[in-house]
Amino acid sequence: MKAVVFHSYGMDVLKIEEVEKPTPKENEVLVKVCATSVNPAEWYGMSGMFLARLGNGLFKPKDNRLGADFAGIVEAVGRDVTDFKPGDEVFGGRSGAYTEYVCVQKGIARKPANITFEQAGSVAIAGLTALQGLRDHGNLQPGQKVLINGASGGVGTFAVQIAKALGAEVTAVCSTKNVEMVRSLGADLVIDYTKEDFTRTRQRYDLFLDVAGSRSWIECRRILTPKATVVIIGGPKGKVIGPLKHIIPMRLFSMRASQKVVFFIANFNREDMEVMRKLMESGKVKPVIDRIYPLNQINEAMSYLGTGHAKAKIAVTIQ
């Protein structure tokens, strides 16, 4: 089968090669992948940020496969699997998903009929990050005020919709070209960061979902209620420690504050994939796809994502 591999770090290093097709273990589902999407995590792994090299080989990648999100059709199931059968349309997340077939145990759910494979294949990382950030780490309650900084990208477009579904009053921050799109997702107020400084408004927020990581703790704390929570999702790209350049000072400088500041890494699990499925089936959440690339243009998809100004999700079709 075909899979995307990389043998060195850098840009334009992704190649399509033949690899062995996996066989499902007794508790696994074999999925024929139809679509996937690109995420900053894969961009960091590919480009060779120092932290990624520490985990995956200093000079060249030990694990040369990439990808996390997928949507496709079940081709076979292990003998202990009772909840999926061949032919089922599914979506989920597992490492190495830029390929024609994946074996999955956790992090899989039935694909809602009202979304495309490209939409379903963009949910796992971005959707679960938004869900877990708002619901679990942010403990967002109905009626609370949340500010989402970086509302127009992959995580942000899910976060605006999930925050509305959780009953919050949502203020979203993005640039001029994305204002209408973000408003159409249900944001109560959209602040264009090129025209207005969101840290200088009179409003105070119970939860600040910091996806873009564009502002310092000193600036951000001006808009927080005394008992607010700040959930840090990411930050600007950095070659050495990536978004940690933003995350570490946010954590350090907020240590004595009355507000809680947390950073987390999203995890794939079936329960949350089910929550996402229901949100999408009910129409409360709709994955927004801005561009779709064929697999043989995955380097172009990564380059676009690498600008840091991609709009919504970027899907990649596999077959």
Ligand SMILES: NC(=O)c1ccc[n+]([C@@H]2O[C@H](COP(=O)([O-])OP(=O)(O)OC[C@H]3O[C@@H](n4cnc5c(N)ncnc54)[C@H](OP(=O)(O)O)[C@@H]3O)[C@@H](O)[C@H]2O)c1
């Ligand atoms: N913790 C986790 O588990 C986890 C999971 C997924 C992602 N992340 C991190 O979260 C971050 C975002 O991921 P993503 O998938 O949403 O990325 P993305 O799809 O590339 O989106 C980036 C968005 O950021 C916006 N942006 C750039 N500069 C901004 C600024 N100064 N103010 C406000 N918005 C700005 C861009 O909009 P404009 O073009 O309008 O500027 C763009 O839409 C990354 O750092 C990623 O590593 C963390």
